Amino acid sequence: MKGLPQNWLTEGLIDFEYKKWVLLAYLQEVQRSFDRQALYPELSDLIQHYRNLTKLQEGKTQLQGAMPKKLTGADLRQLKLLYENLVQDDELMRELDAILSFSIPKIRQALEQGRNLYEWVEAKVSLTPVGIFPLYRREGYLLVQERLKVEACIYRYEVQVFQQEGERFGGINLEYLEQQPVTLMNTYEQIKLNLVKRYRELPNPATFLFLSELECPFEETLLPVAKRQLVRKVLTEAA
Secondary structure (H helix, E strand, O other): OOOOOOOOOOOOOOOHHHHHHHHHHHHHHHHHHHHOOOOOOHHHHHHHHHHHHHHHHHHHHHHHHOOOEEEEEEEOOOOEEEEEEOOOOOHHHHHHHHHHHHHHHHHHHHHHHHHHHHHHHHOOEEEEEOOOOOOOOOEEEEEEEEOOOOEEEEEEEEEEEEEEOOEEEEEEEEEEEEEEEOOOOOOHHHHHHHHHHHOOOOOOOEEEEEEEOOOOOHHHHHHHHHHHHHHHHHHHHHO
């Protein structure tokens, strides 16, 4: 099994036992990834699945509340009237209810585990500027190094900032350039100077060093965390 489709709930056979098996098999995959400290794409997928299911459940609750009802009596102790829905859920909707009631807590639990892992990784990494920090920081270079490795991976980045409904969001384009060893002669500052000489369209680039104390999966954990921290830094400085 590879991942979980976004429409997994409604595609194919809508049966509680079948969907339960599909979800549990997916969550076992997620657990294996988290066990080896691999965060992505599993964490972002869990967030999207959780949003989809809770939105569907909320929408169904709202739909049920809008259904026509018949007054059946009164509860004098609670001082409220009692109603009965004139439109009853059919078998398919009851099956969906059961699947949602089972799936949402399971995904929430896995999501919490992923967030805890993300916070643990964040506590073991740092993002710091290299050299003089320019006013314009939406373009520049990102150096990524694991503390036990001699080489630093060098990227060129560009952050796009946009607003939606009064909130600021950021996206990032990251282009891999090369690896360079970090030595007494080839320091982070020297690497930055060499980049300035080679790529003259950025004469005074913002340059960040992302340093990790961990040996985590690079593509699935360290690089995504570096990108998120860099976007957050640029958005904060641009506020």
